[in-house]
Amino acid sequence: xxxxxxxxxxxxxxxxxxxxxxxxxKDKRFVSxxxxxxxxxxxxxxxxxxxxxxxxxxxxxxxxxxEGSLEEAVFLLRAYRSTLPRKYYSIIVESDTMRIERRIxxxxxxxxxxxxxxxxxxxxxxxxxxxxxxxxxxxxxxxxKEFEDNIEMMEGTDEYLQFPKVADYLRQQGLLAxxxxxxxxxxxxxxxxxxxxxxxxxxxxxxxxxxxxGVNTLAYASLRGYGTVHPTVAELRVGAFPIYIADPVAPExxxxxxxxxxxxxxxxxxxxxxxxxxxxxKKEINFAIGYGIALGQNETKAISMSIxxxxxxxxxxxxxxxxxxxxxxxxxxxxxxGFISHLKLPHYVTFQAKLNDVRKIKRGEN
Amino acid sequence: MKRREQTEILVNCDExxxxxxxxxxxxxxxxxxxxxxxxxxxxxxxxxxxQNSLFYLCEVLVSECRVQIDNKIGxxxxxxxxxxxxxxxxxxxxxxxVKSPLIEKWEPIIKxxxxxxRIQRIKANSSIMKTKIDFETMDVEI
Numbered sequence: 322x323x324x325x326x327x328x329x330x331x332x333x334x335x336x337x338x339x340x341x342x343x344x345x346x347k348d349k350r351f352v353s354x355x356x357x358x359x360x361x362x363x364x365x366x367x368x369x370x371x372x373x374x375x376x377x378x379x380x381x382x383x384x385x386x387x388e389g390s391l392e393e394a395v396f397l398l399r400a401y402r403s404t405l406p407r408k409y410y411s412i413i414v415e416s417d418t419m420r421i422e423r424r425i426x427x428x429x430x431x432x433x434x435x436x437x438x439x440x441x442x443x444x445x446x447x448x449x450x451x452x453x454x455x456x457x458x459x460x461x462x463x464x465x466k467e468f469e470d471n472i473e474m475m476e477g478t479d480e481y482l483q484f485p486k487v488a489d490y491l492r493q494q495g496l497l498a499x500x501x502x503x504x505x506x507x508x509x510x511x512x513x514x515x516x517x518x519x520x521x522x523x524x525x526x527x528x529x530x531x532x533x534x535g536v537n538t539l540a541y542a543s544l545r546g547y548g549t550v551h552p553t554v555a556e557l558r559v560g561a562f563p564i565y566i567a568d569p570v571a572p573e574x575x576x577x578x579x580x581x582x583x584x585x586x587x588x589x590x591x592x593x594x595x596x597x598x599x600x601x602x603k604k605e606i607n608f609a610i611g612y613g614i615a616l617g618q619n620e621t622k623a624i625s626m627s628i629x630x631x632x633x634x635x636x637x638x639x640x641x642x643x644x645x646x647x648x649x650x651x652x653x654x655x656x657x658x659g660f661i662s663h664l665k666l667p668h669y670v671t672f673q674a675k676l677n678d679v680r681k682i683k684r685g686e687n
Numbered sequence: 688m689k690r691r692e693q694t695e696i697l698v699n700c701d702e703x704x705x706x707x708x709x710x711x712x713x714x715x716x717x718x719x720x721x722x723x724x725x726x727x728x729x730x731x732x733x734x735x736x737x738q739n740s741l742f743y744l745c746e747v748l749v750s751e752c753r754v755q756i757d758n759k760i761g762x763x764x765x766x767x768x769x770x771x772x773x774x775x776x777x778x779x780x781x782x783x784x785v786k787s788p789l790i791e792k793w794e795p796i797i798k799x800x801x802x803x804x805r806i807q808r809i810k811a812n813s814s815i816m817k818t819k820i821d822f823e824t825m826d827v828e829i
Binding site for chain 1: 698726730733734738740767768808810814818819
């Protein structure tokens, strides 16, 4: 079956494209990119995470152009990033360098350094605030001033809030396996086609840039019985990683590295009970860590990723959430939404062929 | 001051401060533009804390500029679309590379900026520490 080009739609397409801008502007009101950046923090985080591109300003502009469609915004950013040169690779970011803004544990009440709620919706009544419709700049300025005036320098507070990992406590007790430092160069799914079985670096890269609702859905399915993993969140952290690049002239000299700024992420370590094979065929229960990370404050996704990290580590469970082809091929926003939405594009020739087959069968022909 | 510490401070300085320093570089040295400020990507490599292996987290949009003083290159690189800051940072970096006499003069004002940033961070962290949970065991009802 060959594809046949048709023409005649050019004028209609041009007019349809003109209508996109008209629909966005017809009320003669607009939202600026800076306004989106200021007020749509979590939407920007989601778009950056799925686009796998950290740029709040570009994510805000993409949301504006896509009229709030996240799949459109992610598509725009992925397409744009492919036009830019990648000139540098960062120095390895070590997890314990995070400047923490929020840190909680569902496993232990008392953790070294304590639990900080930071900024989150968890303990807020989900009551609709009808006053938000009438919020004015004056209200905003008043609230911000009062909040900032209320901050007292707390004695003994560190410049960098950095704490040991909760999991380290379990490692010290021999309840978690120790893994040696592994500096094997990661594979890059943006450069190499995926083949199965995958390596861990590919899985983590695909999961972290996965479509938020897709990652959540599969993790939820795993919890509900289509998988074996039911985790306890050892630690959830939201904070900023400092990013450094090497000096091109003296790449080995740490003191000559360039600091280029920081990126905000959510990082999760989940504890999952696993059976470990011991001597003489005996088995022992132990814990494994599921690892999740997502750009910005993206907590549900990071927890979901930590679940899928573990389901994919146990490939033989027989559940679809342990099938890496099933999980990794279906959670990418551009691939999933792109493939689904192509179905509405003309398929006249292929459908005619199907129709002919059905007619033949109805007429009793082979 | 080595570049790592110097950029940790300068990248977080405001544009006005960076412009002051870079204006001094332009008036003291013959600066040649090598690469105009432009956008590029930096791939972020992370060590995950479950199995200590490496993977690529994301790309970061950066602004970068390169200038030359004498035979030394100055690089200004910063996360975001920050062309002016990238340009100012490249001039300051070049001044450090050629060991400009300006460096000695800058040392105290850069340290002053470092102290300002330290206080701002402690203030921000004090606000976060107000959300620290003070667990108390509740009475058990029988």
